[in-house]
Amino acid sequence: MKNRSLLCILLVLFSFSRIQAQTDSLSIQAKKGVETEVVEKDYEPYNALAPAKAAFYSAILPGLGQAYNGSYWKIPIAYGGLATGIYYYLDNDKQYSKYRDAYKNRIAGREDQFNGKDERVFVSTDGLIRAQEVYQKNKEISLLVTVGVYILNIIDANVEAHLRQFNVDEDLTLQPNFDFNSLTGKTNYGLTLNFNF
Template identity: 45%
Template sequence: MISKKIIITISVLFFSFHLFSQKDSTKVKTKQNLIIQEGVYKPLAPAKAAFYSAIFPGLGQIYNKKYWKAPLVWGAIATPTYFYLNNNSEYKRYRTAYKLRKSGFQDEFTNDLGEVTVSLETLERAQEQLRENRDLSLMWGVIIYVLQIVEASVNAHLIQFNTDDNLSLKPSFVQDPILFDAPKIGFTLKYTF
């Protein structure tokens, strides 16, 4: 039992040394061995974007200067909100009619002659369906709200990455100089930093 603890402790210590040996990606060394700050890294920018999006949907996208995303977020939030409000009002309407009919009073689905246009079973089924639709609209609204917060935070993280042309992949096709007549297919991948 002691040997397992020692092995685990040694392995954790061994692998933890690699965590501190990473270099800062925002600093570049020049030929004179001077360190020049290439870009300003803002560690709180993703948290600010997420906070702004949590306060008001779309504000995190505006903070990230992705102005075109804000109307998309507003439309995405407005759609389930509309369906939630519509289904909730219809649910209340059918619920009130159901309660009145069960109490023996006249409801909106009974005409002046006392004829019932909607049966009691239909009122029950309509309530169930409208409540389910209302709850689904609420669920989708919450999912979209959380996703727009996550999107603003991830976008703020990605804005800070170095996207220099030196960080690109360049595929090239090389012909075999010995067997020029026989076609060969190959793939070479070159990357530079």
């Protein structure tokens, strides 16, 4: 019962902090001696088109949505993932074609590079079939990885554009708290909620 009550209190505090954090302007009163000074902080209004623009830009040219959001460090990661997927797709396609051509030559009764003549490696006909299956499967996986990186690039740009519009101010923080109890020798775990007005 105690855990449920504590959980309910934390949920109420967290909900209240989320409502308070999303206001357009925040008044902060700081006491200086006898006088009270009111400081206004203005935040950018919510721009509903920013996430759509970022996703559209990333769909047109991978990395352009990250540049729109100002996360330039993510652009090499996106291009590195795409380049890796494309490289492995082309390499597996080349190997698949090599084994397919050797299999076709062997079926037609012509010489191939895997028949063991001229000190070359011998691969059986069943081995040629298995190699084609393996490289075909690897080609498909490489294509799926490339498409997955492209889609993740679009999703990342969209989500980051959404998150950039939230209030991330030091006046509202919820942090984990680790406190070492010197009497019992155990560590106490908890959450610290800082809510400054």
